[in-house]
Amino acid sequence: MSRFFLMGLLMLILGPTATGVAQAADGEKLFQFYCAQCHGTEGKGDGPNVTGDFPVDPRNFTETAEMNKLSDADIRNVIIDGGPIADKSPMMPPWGKTLNDDEVEALVQHLRQLCNCTGKAG
Amino acid sequence: MKTLASTFLGLMLVAMATVVAIARADAAAGKEVFQGSDCQSCHYTQGPATEKSIDDQLAKKGPELWYAGSKFQGPWLQAWLQDPQPIRPMKFNSVMEPNPGGHPALSADQAGPVTDYLMSLTSDAVKAGTVKVKKKNLKGRLIFIKKMPCSGCHQFPTKKKFSGGLSGPSLVGAGQRLNPDWVLAYLQQPKVFKPVKMMPVFVGLLSDKDMKNVAAHVATFK
Numbered sequence: 001m002s003r004f005f006l007m008g009l010l011m012l013i014l015g016p017t018a019t020g021v022a023q024a025a026d027g028e029k030l031f032q033f034y035c036a037q038c039h040g041t042e043g044k045g046d047g048p049n050v051t052g053d054f055p056v057d058p059r060n061f062t063e064t065a066e067m068n069k070l071s072d073a074d075i076r077n078v079i080i081d082g083g084p085i086a087d088k089s090p091m092m093p094p095w096g097k098t099l100n101d102d103e104v105e106a107l108v109q110h111l112r113q114l115c116n117c118t119g120k121a122g
Numbered sequence: 123m124k125t126l127a128s129t130f131l132g133l134m135l136v137a138m139a140t141v142v143a144i145a146r147a148d149a150a151a152g153k154e155v156f157q158g159s160d161c162q163s164c165h166y167t168q169g170p171a172t173e174k175s176i177d178d179q180l181a182k183k184g185p186e187l188w189y190a191g192s193k194f195q196g197p198w199l200q201a202w203l204q205d206p207q208p209i210r211p212m213k214f215n216s217v218m219e220p221n222p223g224g225h226p227a228l229s230a231d232q233a234g235p236v237t238d239y240l241m242s243l244t245s246d247a248v249k250a251g252t253v254k255v256k257k258k259n260l261k262g263r264l265i266f267i268k269k270m271p272c273s274g275c276h277q278f279p280t281k282k283k284f285s286g287g288l289s290g291p292s293l294v295g296a297g298q299r300l301n302p303d304w305v306l307a308y309l310q311q312p313k314v315f316k317p318v319k320m321m322p323v324f325v326g327l328l329s330d331k332d333m334k335n336v337a338a339h340v341a342t343f344k
Binding site: 049 | 176179180211212217218268269270271274275285286287288289320322323324325326327
């Protein structure tokens with residue numbers, strides 16, 4: 001009986017954590033599928049598309065100081081509308097017709113993990 | 123005179139029926155070769171597409187071929203099957219692994235019927251004759267290179283040789299490889315062909331006219 005009680009207690013404690021891990025995994029999966037081709041699997045801006053011909057340097061998401069200058073809304077807007085919305089290159093595609101709101105949000109959170117930063121408010 | 127005309131018409135109809143019957147026979151023979159060569163272990167030929175998630179897409183081992191007859195040009199396909207050089211710089215479904223090549227080749231005797239079979243697999247979403255191809259399409263070029271990020275992921279021919287990114291299929295030689303009407307349909311109705319893909323959806327971002335121009339520009343790639 002006490003064993004079941006302990007298991008139940010463990011599930012209660014681990015439940016929310018496990019859910020959080022699953023959400024992070026989705027952001028990671030989305031990132032590897034859509035973003036890594038330019039931003040690299042580790043988010044350092046060195047994906048396979050960044051050949052000598054690539055006209056810009058894709059953002060390195062591990063640069064904490066640079067990423068801290070951006071709010072979540074800034075990141076969200078660029079994911080949805082592409083580089084030109086922030087006066088950046090059209091090489092950053094508009095993903096707004098590809099990804100739903102939850103997926104965009106998961107990506108924002110994943111980028112925050114990569115930069116280990118929270119960004120400016122707003 | 124009337125008898126002569128009706129005889130001629132009759133002969134024509136018989137000839138056309140014979141051509142169709144031979145094509146069907148070749149397609150049937152090609153299907154046997156396709157299945158016998160284990161092509162279906164990597165390529166699926168039954169549409170419509172059913173992928174709903176990234177996992178579904180990543181589970182696929184090779185490009186789907188259920189609309190191959192709408193996508194490819196027959197002469198190119200027949201030649202490629204005999205000398206299958208990589209089209210994708212990167213391995214299918216991989217971001218980081220280069221394409222090792224090594225796609226199995228067919229003999230000339232096999233490639234003809236298999237081409238007939240694959241060209242018989244078509245999609246109603248592709249409307250023939252929609253894209254008007256000219257020597258140049260400057261509006262399409264501008265969208266491809268400047269306004270949209272197409273060149274970021276797809277190699278394309280340039281004066282020096284070729285340029286562009288590596289994650290998408292190369293578009294070098296696309297003028298001989300792809301049916302421009304399929305390129306347009308792929309832009310207009312991506313979910314019909316590949317519901318989950320690494321390429322962004324441009325529906326609602328590019329007008330039909332812009333998409334036609336892009337498809338016409340891609341058709342000029344040598």
